[in-house]
Amino acid sequence: MTVTAAGIERKRILFLFIVFCVWVLVVGASLVKIQVVDYVENVKKVQGQSTRTESLIAKRGTIYDRNGEILAISVKTQSAFISNRDPEEALTLLTEVKKSGIMFNTDEIRNIKKRIIKGNRFIWLKRKLTDDEFEILKDIKEAHKKKDKSPIIDFVEEYRRVYPQGNTASHILGGVGIDEQGLGGIEFHFNPAIAGKGGIVQLEQDARRKTFDLQYIEKPEEGKDIYLTIDASIQYFVEKELKMTLEKYSAPRGCVIVMNTGDGSILAMASSPDYSPEKIAGTPPAFRKNNAVSFIYHPGSTFKVLMVASALDFGICAPQEEFFCWNGEFKIKDRSISDVHPYSYLTVEGIVINSSNIGAALIGARMGKYNVMRAINNFKLGQLTGIELPGEERGIVNPVKTWSGISVYFIAYGYEVAVTPIQMIGAFNVIATNGYLLQPHIIKKIEGVYLKKEQPRPIISSGTAHRMTSIMTQVVKSGTGKSAYIEEVPVAAKTGTTKRINRSQGHSEGLRYISSFGGFFPAQNPQITMFVLVDEPKGLYYGGDVAAPLFKTIAEKLIIYLGISPAMGNKTASRL
Amino acid sequence: MKIENISRGLIILLAALGFILAFTYMSLNIKTVDYGYELQELATRKERLKEEIDKLKSRKAQLLNLERVEKRVIEELGYQYPTPEQIIKVPGGDRDRSRH
Numbered sequence: 001m002t003v004t005a006a007g008i009e010r011k012r013i014l015f016l017f018i019v020f021c022v023w024v025l026v027v028g029a030s031l032v033k034i035q036v037v038d039y040v041e042n043v044k045k046v047q048g049q050s051t052r053t054e055s056l057i058a059k060r061g062t063i064y065d066r067n068g069e070i071l072a073i074s075v076k077t078q079s080a081f082i083s084n085r086d087p088e089e090a091l092t093l094l095t096e097v098k099k100s101g102i103m104f105n106t107d108e109i110r111n112i113k114k115r116i117i118k119g120n121r122f123i124w125l126k127r128k129l130t131d132d133e134f135e136i137l138k139d140i141k142e143a144h145k146k147k148d149k150s151p152i153i154d155f156v157e158e159y160r161r162v163y164p165q166g167n168t169a170s171h172i173l174g175g176v177g178i179d180e181q182g183l184g185g186i187e188f189h190f191n192p193a194i195a196g197k198g199g200i201v202q203l204e205q206d207a208r209r210k211t212f213d214l215q216y217i218e219k220p221e222e223g224k225d226i227y228l229t230i231d232a233s234i235q236y237f238v239e240k241e242l243k244m245t246l247e248k249y250s251a252p253r254g255c256v257i258v259m260n261t262g263d264g265s266i267l268a269m270a271s272s273p274d275y276s277p278e279k280i281a282g283t284p285p286a287f288r289k290n291n292a293v294s295f296i297y298h299p300g301s302t303f304k305v306l307m308v309a310s311a312l313d314f315g316i317c318a319p320q321e322e323f324f325c326w327n328g329e330f331k332i333k334d335r336s337i338s339d340v341h342p343y344s345y346l347t348v349e350g351i352v353i354n355s356s357n358i359g360a361a362l363i364g365a366r367m368g369k370y371n372v373m374r375a376i377n378n379f380k381l382g383q384l385t386g387i388e389l390p391g392e393e394r395g396i397v398n399p400v401k402t403w404s405g406i407s408v409y410f411i412a413y414g415y416e417v418a419v420t421p422i423q424m425i426g427a428f429n430v431i432a433t434n435g436y437l438l439q440p441h442i443i444k445k446i447e448g449v450y451l452k453k454e455q456p457r458p459i460i461s462s463g464t465a466h467r468m469t470s471i472m473t474q475v476v477k478s479g480t481g482k483s484a485y486i487e488e489v490p491v492a493a494k495t496g497t498t499k500r501i502n503r504s505q506g507h508s509e510g511l512r513y514i515s516s517f518g519g520f521f522p523a524q525n526p527q528i529t530m531f532v533l534v535d536e537p538k539g540l541y542y543g544g545d546v547a548a549p550l551f552k553t554i555a556e557k558l559i560i561y562l563g564i565s566p567a568m569g570n571k572t573a574s575r576l
Numbered sequence: 577m578k579i580e581n582i583s584r585g586l587i588i589l590l591a592a593l594g595f596i597l598a599f600t601y602m603s604l605n606i607k608t609v610d611y612g613y614e615l616q617e618l619a620t621r622k623e624r625l626k627e628e629i630d631k632l633k634s635r636k637a638q639l640l641n642l643e644r645v646e647k648r649v650i651e652e653l654g655y656q657y658p659t660p661e662q663i664i665k666v667p668g669g670d671r672d673r674s675r676h
Contacts, residue, residue, distance in 0.1 A: 070637040164637030212612035236642040
């Protein structure tokens with residue numbers, strides 16, 4: 001048997017084919033083992049190595065003013081923490097950090113030290129670092145790395161709330177806590193909308209931890225942006241003027257509200273004392289209180305306007321009807337009502353212009369308690385206005401059945417009831433809008449949210465509103481509000497001076513006064529309604545002496561800023 | 577012989593086709609992963625740029641803070657508020673005073 005070359009070649013090919021087949025079988029079997037038999041186990045292994053789940057934090061919405069100026073914004077920042085594997089090393093590092101110039105208060109340092117010694121593994125060093133602080137700590141971390149030590153400082157990304165306008169509009173904005181939760185103002189009231197919703201994402205990563213695919217398990221929702229009706233410039237100069245007046249009269253608190261007459265939107269709401277929204281967590285409650293919506297007080301003479309308007313509207317008296325004002329001293333049961341200046345006979349108009357308490361009391365008596373209560377309800381006093389701010393007080397309006405026989409006398413000139421400045425500006429605006437009650441509001445729009453608007457409600461006839469406007473113009477021209485007189489633009493307003501309420505004892509305190517002034521301008525075509533309140537001014541305390549000049553100063557600035565002029569006719573100011 | 581040649585040719589053709597298909601499938605897969613990387617990088621960059629924009633917006637708003645501007649104008653540039661006598665009121669109509 002001879003072996004031919006072709007036979008040898010065929011055998012070789014056969015051998016190689018068999019080897020190849022065995023190899024293919026081995027590979028195939030391995031693949032079947034990997035992909036079929038051990039499938040579940042292997043998928044788990046791969047996922048464990050290449051898949052990572054991360055929580056996503058939602059960015060809080062930005063708050064803008066009516067012109068798109070930023071009032072509050074969240075920016076990404078770093079927070080530093082200590083991985084406390086070796087307490088001794090961690091304490092050395094802490095000393096190094098202290099020396100680096102990063103500001104800590106002694107309590108913070110003490111707490112960190114305590115936690116290091118206690119052996120806590122994760123310790124916040126400082127949250128929400130500034131760019132400079134981050135650079136310093138990054139250098140310390142790098143220096144530590146160079147010494148061949150495992151990093152003891154590390155960082156996580158967080159959002160930091162920034163209020164670029166400083167203290168401006170602090171009571172409106174409120175502020176957030178360390179975890180970006182709303183603690184006051186708009187930040188608190190609209191927290192669910194503005195905070196957004198965090199999400200969870202699954203990342204596919206390679207061996208170098210580079211992501212090549214992702215899948216959202218829960219899609220994050222960014223917080224909604226909010227546009228307020230306030231104008232940051234108006235807010236700024238109103239706050240500044242208020243502070244100056246409070247300083248001048250050594251008054252501890254006060255507020256000013258500026259409203260767009262036509263739609264009830266708030267252009268500025270200043271409350272003093274104020275605070276920094278970035279430090280809200282450490283601010284005492286007295287500073288955080290928004291006096292514009294939370295301060296309750298006897299409205300005093302400013303209330304006369306509302307009572308007289310109602311009496312005229314109900315047909316209870318006529319503008320030129322005279323009332324005998326008892327020459328400044330009127331006794332009723334065991335109590336007495338007095339006027340600053342004695343008057344014998346005053347017309348209804350004269351009662352408002354000269355702010356006669358006795359005259360107003362007599363009008364109230366003629367109205368009777370049910371009509372007085374009807375007037376109070378019509379102007380929505382003693383009720384929440386519904387403004388989109390937390391902490392709004394209702395005020396105090398007792399039920400008619402609890403009134404004494406002489407309550408109407410006192411209520412008619414603003415005692416035995418307590419209101420808030422926001423209620424008063426809403427009521428004054430009724431006269432400015434020819435008799436319609438508008439809901440005061442501070443939200444212009446929230447992205448993606450439909451805001452329901454309350455329809456204007458007629459309260460008094462336009463004839464009564466016109467008559468009241470003319471009377472209130474006389475108050476400023478020749479009555480108690482002369483210091484708010486502006487030559488070019490007629491102002492319609494009313495002064496108020498009241499004794500403070502002692503909330504714990506429920507009665508007025510002696511020698512402590514509240515000075516207020518409410519009104520609108522230009523009287524013939526009102527664009528702006530404003531209410532000013534100064535609590536406990538020292539020295540002068542009459543509304544005409546303290547609050548009216550502040551009203552005038554702000555009004556003059558608004559006239560220039562908004563482009564209000566007598567030549568406007570029935571047009572709306574260009575910047576409103 | 578002829579049939580053998582044809583079948584060999586067919587096998588080679590099928591093998592080539594199989595190879596091309598496998599190659600296309602693999603290269604498409606690789607491209608998908610490549611695009612995945614690129615997309616993630618771009619998404620990260622976009623995120624960083626958005627953060628940068630927010631920081632710049634915040635900085636701009638801080639620089640335009642009216643209190644700061646007023647302080648600088650008065651203290652550094654020496655400006656003063658006009659006294660009432662210095663203000664001349666010009667009677668006129670309602671002009672458009674747009675802010676920007």
